[in-house]
Amino acid sequence: MSRIKVELKKKDVDTIREICKSFNNLPGELINVLHKAQHTFGYLPAEVQEVVARELNVPVAKVYGVVTFYSFFSMIPKGKHPISVCTGTACYVRGAENVLAEFKKNLKIDVGETTSDGKFSISCLRCVGACGLAPVVMVGEKTYGRVSPEMVKDILKEYDE
Amino acid sequence: MEMVKLTIDNKQVEIPKGTTIYKAAKQVGIDIPVLCYMDLKDLNIEHKPGGCRICVVEVEGRRNLAPSCSTEVTEGMNVKTHSIRVLNARRTVLELLLSDHPKECLTCAKSGNCDLQNLAIMMGIREIHNEDIAEMSTYRMDTSPAIIRDLNKCIMCRRCETMCNDFQTVGALSAINRGFMSVVAPAFEMDLEDSVCTYCGQCVAVCPTGALTEVDHTRQLIRDLANPNKTVIVQTAPAVRVALGEMFDLPAGTLVTGKLVAALRRLGFKYVFDTDFSADLTIMEEGTELLERLTRHLSGDKTVKLPILTSCCPGWVNFFESQFIDMLEIPSTARSPQQMFGSIAKTYFADKIQVKRQDLVVVSIMPCLAKKYECTRDEFKVDGNPDVDYSISTRELGHLIKQANIDFHSLPDEEFDNPLGESTGAAVIFGATGGVIEAAVRTAYEIFTKKKLEKVDFLELRGMGGIREATLDFDGLPIRIGIAHGLGNARKLLEDIRSGKSNYHAIEIMACPGGCIGGGGQPLHHGNIEILKKRTAAIYREDANKPIRKSHENPYIIKLYEEFLGKPLGEKSHKLLHTHYVDKSKKIIYI
Numbered sequence: 001m002s003r004i005k006v007e008l009k010k011k012d013v014d015t016i017r018e019i020c021k022s023f024n025n026l027p028g029e030l031i032n033v034l035h036k037a038q039h040t041f042g043y044l045p046a047e048v049q050e051v052v053a054r055e056l057n058v059p060v061a062k063v064y065g066v067v068t069f070y071s072f073f074s075m076i077p078k079g080k081h082p083i084s085v086c087t088g089t090a091c092y093v094r095g096a097e098n099v100l101a102e103f104k105k106n107l108k109i110d111v112g113e114t115t116s117d118g119k120f121s122i123s124c125l126r127c128v129g130a131c132g133l134a135p136v137v138m139v140g141e142k143t144y145g146r147v148s149p150e151m152v153k154d155i156l157k158e159y160d161e
Numbered sequence: 162m163e164m165v166k167l168t169i170d171n172k173q174v175e176i177p178k179g180t181t182i183y184k185a186a187k188q189v190g191i192d193i194p195v196l197c198y199m200d201l202k203d204l205n206i207e208h209k210p211g212g213c214r215i216c217v218v219e220v221e222g223r224r225n226l227a228p229s230c231s232t233e234v235t236e237g238m239n240v241k242t243h244s245i246r247v248l249n250a251r252r253t254v255l256e257l258l259l260s261d262h263p264k265e266c267l268t269c270a271k272s273g274n275c276d277l278q279n280l281a282i283m284m285g286i287r288e289i290h291n292e293d294i295a296e297m298s299t300y301r302m303d304t305s306p307a308i309i310r311d312l313n314k315c316i317m318c319r320r321c322e323t324m325c326n327d328f329q330t331v332g333a334l335s336a337i338n339r340g341f342m343s344v345v346a347p348a349f350e351m352d353l354e355d356s357v358c359t360y361c362g363q364c365v366a367v368c369p370t371g372a373l374t375e376v377d378h379t380r381q382l383i384r385d386l387a388n389p390n391k392t393v394i395v396q397t398a399p400a401v402r403v404a405l406g407e408m409f410d411l412p413a414g415t416l417v418t419g420k421l422v423a424a425l426r427r428l429g430f431k432y433v434f435d436t437d438f439s440a441d442l443t444i445m446e447e448g449t450e451l452l453e454r455l456t457r458h459l460s461g462d463k464t465v466k467l468p469i470l471t472s473c474c475p476g477w478v479n480f481f482e483s484q485f486i487d488m489l490e491i492p493s494t495a496r497s498p499q500q501m502f503g504s505i506a507k508t509y510f511a512d513k514i515q516v517k518r519q520d521l522v523v524v525s526i527m528p529c530l531a532k533k534y535e536c537t538r539d540e541f542k543v544d545g546n547p548d549v550d551y552s553i554s555t556r557e558l559g560h561l562i563k564q565a566n567i568d569f570h571s572l573p574d575e576e577f578d579n580p581l582g583e584s585t586g587a588a589v590i591f592g593a594t595g596g597v598i599e600a601a602v603r604t605a606y607e608i609f610t611k612k613k614l615e616k617v618d619f620l621e622l623r624g625m626g627g628i629r630e631a632t633l634d635f636d637g638l639p640i641r642i643g644i645a646h647g648l649g650n651a652r653k654l655l656e657d658i659r660s661g662k663s664n665y666h667a668i669e670i671m672a673c674p675g676g677c678i679g680g681g682g683q684p685l686h687h688g689n690i691e692i693l694k695k696r697t698a699a700i701y702r703e704d705a706n707k708p709i710r711k712s713h714e715n716p717y718i719i720k721l722y723e724e725f726l727g728k729p730l731g732e733k734s735h736k737l738l739h740t741h742y743v744d745k746s747k748k749i750i751y752i
Binding site: 046049053058059060061062063064065068069 | 326331332333334335336337338339346347348349350356357
């Protein structure tokens with residue numbers, strides 16, 4: 001897994017400490033702590049995991065083990081405009097895979113990665129409850145329906161600054 | 162106790178409720194094959210993740226097969242351990258494991274001693290179905306100064322993880338990623354060298370395959386022995402002589418000191434010496450240090466740090482350097498016997514035989530993998546030349562003797578060379594947990610009380626209990642001793658000191674179960690802890706057979722101080738026999 005170096009400020013360390021404390025620093029609450037930490041920081045860099053490990057008194061290796069086991073957790077910050085391609089059953093059968101391939105080709109990144117300028121990231125999700133619009137893509141909070149590979153370039157253009 | 166009656170392979174078994182099928186079967190002599198399972202009885206470690214499914218059995222009325230290592234018995238259960246369904250399932254499981262395993266058995270370091278290979282032999286595997294379409298999971302190799310990780314050979318039994326986290330509480334290893342991508346690795350997949358690993362080697366000692374092995378120094382040794390410009394000398398640790406025999410099918414606990422010396426001489430070492438000699442030297446330095454701190458403490462000096470902790474074990478040193486950095490001043494500054502030997506060999510002895518430091522190769526035979534790392538430490542080098550050039554494990558020595566077609570069994574018993582080969586019983590017991598402190602007490606008592614110690618056996622300091630304590634009578638003064646083996650036990654002891662709960666004068670700590678006799682470089686015990694007990698018994702037999710049993714009575718040690726060192730803790734001793742400790746905690750947290 002690629003590694004991003006982050007320098008935590010004292011404020012950040014305190015935030016992590018508070019999160020741990022809200023779960024009584026129990027090692028068994030590791031997953032909940034990581035959930036909340038990711039919600040706060042957007043992702044879980046190594047430095048955050050180290051503080052969590054120390055506070056809950058579990059080896060850093062174990063924390064890293066949990067972070068890499070659950071696909072929900074990420075060690076890479078999401079892009080400014082996170083792209084989520086639905087690969088649920090309905091979207092999948094209506095060509096979500098081709099749409100996903102087009103996004104990957106255009107942005108030159110894989111699922112779970114972020115473009116080097118930090119603008120876009122790609123993830124997959126399973127069903128947003130809009131199967132009638134399949135295949136569905138979300139960019140940030142905005143939803144796009146009946147997306148075809150040809151539309152991908154235009155969608156990305158909307159986010160030109 | 163509530164008992165449960167059941168039938169296993171048509172045999173009636175009555176066993177306490179809560180027992181697993183695997184253990185119940187064992188009681189009636191049925192040995193169900195296992196792979197990931199590991200039961201280290203006296204160490205309170207039972208590893209039963211139920212992950213490999215080799216141990217499956219058929220339970221009447223149950224839809225699927227049950228993993229016997231983690232399924233508890235129930236009343237009236239009818240178990241078949243080798244029905245055709247069971248045998249087919251086991252074969253499929255094994256074939257699946259093998260389909261993703263490198264077929265390098267001919268060249269693998271674990272060949273002949275591999276649990277996976279043994280199972281394949283036992284099950285008569287002759288082909289692996291669908292091997293051609295099987296994908297191989299690959300992972301980079303990681304080579305540290307002591308341990309090599311080749312995770313292509315990992316079967317995810319996770320025994321290493323249990324030893325590293327639950328027994329040693331080092332926390333260097335964890336299973337990471339998921340499914341086909343999963344491996345056991347340090348945090349953030351850093352190299353072992355950059356992690357909190359102490360090189361204790363207990364992961365290597367329990368690894369069923371060739372995924373975790375020691376760095377092999379035997380090729381280097383063969384080259385050096387053949388080099389006419391080098392004088393190659395050897396030291397052997399106490400625990401080697403009680404375990405090497407196992408490499409040649411001798412029963413565990415056979416003492417092979419004489420044959421060990423003879424084998425080393427035949428391999429071509431110019432001088433065959435004994436780490437026991439420098440163990441005696443360690444007692445002189447460490448014992449004096451204990452007495453010095455004790456005397457200052459008794460005279461009311463508040464700056465003196467007690468308890469004094471032993472510092473012979475390099476795994477333990479690595480542990481406190483990374484996890485107990487607030488206590489770096491407590492351990493004795495005495496170097497380990499391996500390193501004391503090295504520095505005396507490359508000064509005092511090199512002068513005696515008039516060989517230049519760089520032409521003298523000092524090799525150590527150790528039950529330990531952390532020793533491989535220890536001799537690479539910068540503190541133990543002079544102008545880049547290490548005091549001990551490299552260390553080879555008991556296992557490596559066994560292989561080397563076989564390689565040189567030396568018939569170990571027909572070797573005569575030979576004696577160590579002098580001056581660095583003479584030792585006392587006190588030095589021999591360094592190999593077992595409690596031994597270093599017992600040896601220290603034998604000397605410290607006589608120096609402190611100025612009386613002769615009549616009874617040299619301190620049985621209260623011996624045993625396999627993870628944490629032990631005893632109070633000894635130093636002529637009216639009670640001396641409180643603590644002993645721990647296994648780093649998890651050491652952690653408990655240290656936390657009690659830190660919190661002020663305990664008030665020992667001296668503590669001995671060894672990283673491995675049973676002390677050095679259970680070291681990461683010893684012949685594999687395959688989970689049989691009885692082997693460790695037999696090695697321990699042999700250590701105390703060797704001690705009892707020694708004519709001199711107190712370190713300060715070793716005539717060559719007395720001579721070494723007269724001719725060369727001066728006095729314990731003197732200026733020369735300080736330079737050659739003591740060290741300092743480094744804060745390695747930055748490796749864990751960098752914020």
